[in-house]
Amino acid sequence: MLSSPVYECSSGHVTCARCYGESADNACSYCDVTGCTRSRAVEEFLYGISFSCRNQQYGCNAFLLHDQMRAHEQSCHHDPCFCPVPRCGFAGQTYELESHLATLHRWDVVKFRYGESFEVPVHKPAVFCCEDYGELFHIVSSREGYGTALSMICIRPDNACKEEFMYELKIPAGGRHRLQMQSTVWNTSLRYGIGEGSDVFLLVPDKLPGNESGSVVEVCINKAAASEASY
Template identity: 25%
Template sequence: MSSSTPQKRVSTPENGHGGKRPRALASPDGGVKQERRGQAEASQGGEGEGAVVAVQAMDDPQISVRISVARLHCNACLVPLKPPTFKCEAGHVVCSTCRGRHGQGCAGAGAYAACVELDDIVRDAKVPCAYEEYGCTSWVVYHKVVDHHRTCRWGPCFCPDSSCELYASPARLAEHFAAHHAWPVAKIAYGKPCKLAVPGPQGRQVLVGEGDGCVFLVSPCALGAATAVSLVCVRAGGDAVAGAPQFRCKLWVEVEGNKENLALVTSMVASSNLSGGFVAAEQGMFLAVPPELLHDESGEAPALMVRIDRAGAAAAAASARSPSATPPSKLPKRLQ
C-alpha cells in the first residue's frame, strides 16, 4: 500500500481514563503488572504476616495509534468491517455479507476462516467524533461512525438570522441566540405545558429540553392579519435524520378572560438545521393565531402554551428509565 493511504486515529480498547494517559503506558513491556504489584505491596502497609492484600482494580490502559483505513474495511464491499470477519485463502479479509460472494478475481475465495482476533479489534477500535470541534467528546466505534453522526446532538447548524454567519452545535447556538440576539431562552419539561408570550412579528423564543438538551425554536411570521407560529427542533440533517429522537407538540393560544375562543394545533415536530433561515408558514405545520385573539376586547394579553412530548423510541426509552414518572396532564380537558 502506498504511503498516501489515509490514516485514522484509533483508540482501543474502551476508554476509562478520560484522556489521562495511564503511567503503565510508559513501560509497555510489563508496566501494568509492575504497577499492580506495587499497589498490592503498598496495600499490605507493613501490617504483618497474613494481612489481606487488596489489589486496586484498574481499567484497561489506552493508547492512540494511527492505522491505515484499509485495515478496517472489507476487501470486497469496502465498507467498515464489523464482527464477524472472515479471511479467504488468499488472505483477503471480508465482512460476513461478502463471504459468500467474494470470488471475482480472487483464486483463494473457496474457503474462509473466522478472524476472531480481528473481531476484537474492529469491535473496540474507536475514533473521535467528526464533530469534536463543535463540542462532542465521544470516541465512537469505527464501524458505527455513520450512525453516530446521524444522531449526534453536537452536529452543527446555522444561525437563522440573515445577518449572522454562525455555524455551531445546537447547544452553542442556544447560548448565541440569548447573548447576541436577545431571544428569550427557557427550559421545558417534556409532557408539561410551558407558558410563553405570543411572539411579535420579529420575536423568537428558544426552548431547551430538560435532560437531553434538545433545542427548539419558536418563530412567527405574518399570515395576512393573523400570525403563524411554528416550532422546529434545531438539528443537523433536519428531518432526514434516521434514528434521531422524535417529538410531538401541542401549541395553543387562549386569553384568560375569553375561554370561548381558542386556537390550537397538534403535530409532530419538524427538524431543521436552519440553513434556509427561519421556517415560514408554508414550510410545515404552524399555529394560526387570529387577530381576534391577538387583540382581544377584554384587554388581556394572549398566552402561547407549548407542550412537547417525546415520541417513538425516545418516549419508550424515557418510560423504561422512569416508568412511574409520567406527570399528569395539565392541559384543559377539552385539549386532551
C-alpha cells in the first residue's frame, strides 16, 4: 500500500521511496540509472486507487482510498488474533480464538475477574478469559536454569487500544509462607508466533517447599485505570 513518495527514472521505471533510498547512489532499483525524480503524476494516480482492507480474508468488506484505508485499519473490528499453537495457522477474533483453543486443541478455559486470584496450571495449556471484558490471557512457560520461567501475555489484535496489565504470581513456600512476584503483561496478537516478544519473565524455583510439583500457581491480573493506561 502506498505510503511514501514515488520516484521515476529516465527509462520510465517507477519505484517507491523505500526502494529508492536503499540504493547507495539513489539509483533506479530496476535499471540502476541514477538521477531519479519524484513523479507527482504517478503519485496522484496511485492515491486515486481504492484498496481492500488487509483483513478482507477475516470478513472485512471495506474498499477505500489509500488515506481512508489507513485510518480504517487502525480501528477495523476484523483485525485478528492468532493461534499460539505452532503450525496451526488459525486467525480470528478473540471469542473465535477462545472457542478454537477449547474445541480443537482441548485447552482449558479459565474464567476470572480482574483483581481476583485464581489458580492456573503451569504445564497444561490453558487460556484465561476475563468474564467482564472478554480479554484473553495465556502463560508461556519454559525451563530456565533451576526453575520454570513464566511470562503472561494478553492476546489481542494489533490495532487494539493499548492498555497496561499487571499480574502477580503467588506460590506456597512452606508453612504459612508463600513466594509472591509481580510483573507486566505483554500485549500481542501472536501474528509472529509465541516466541516473539518480551524477555521479561518470573522464575519459579524447582522444588519450592509446599509446591514441590510446581504444577499450579495462584494468579491475579490487574487492569490499570484509564488515567494510568498508556495509549
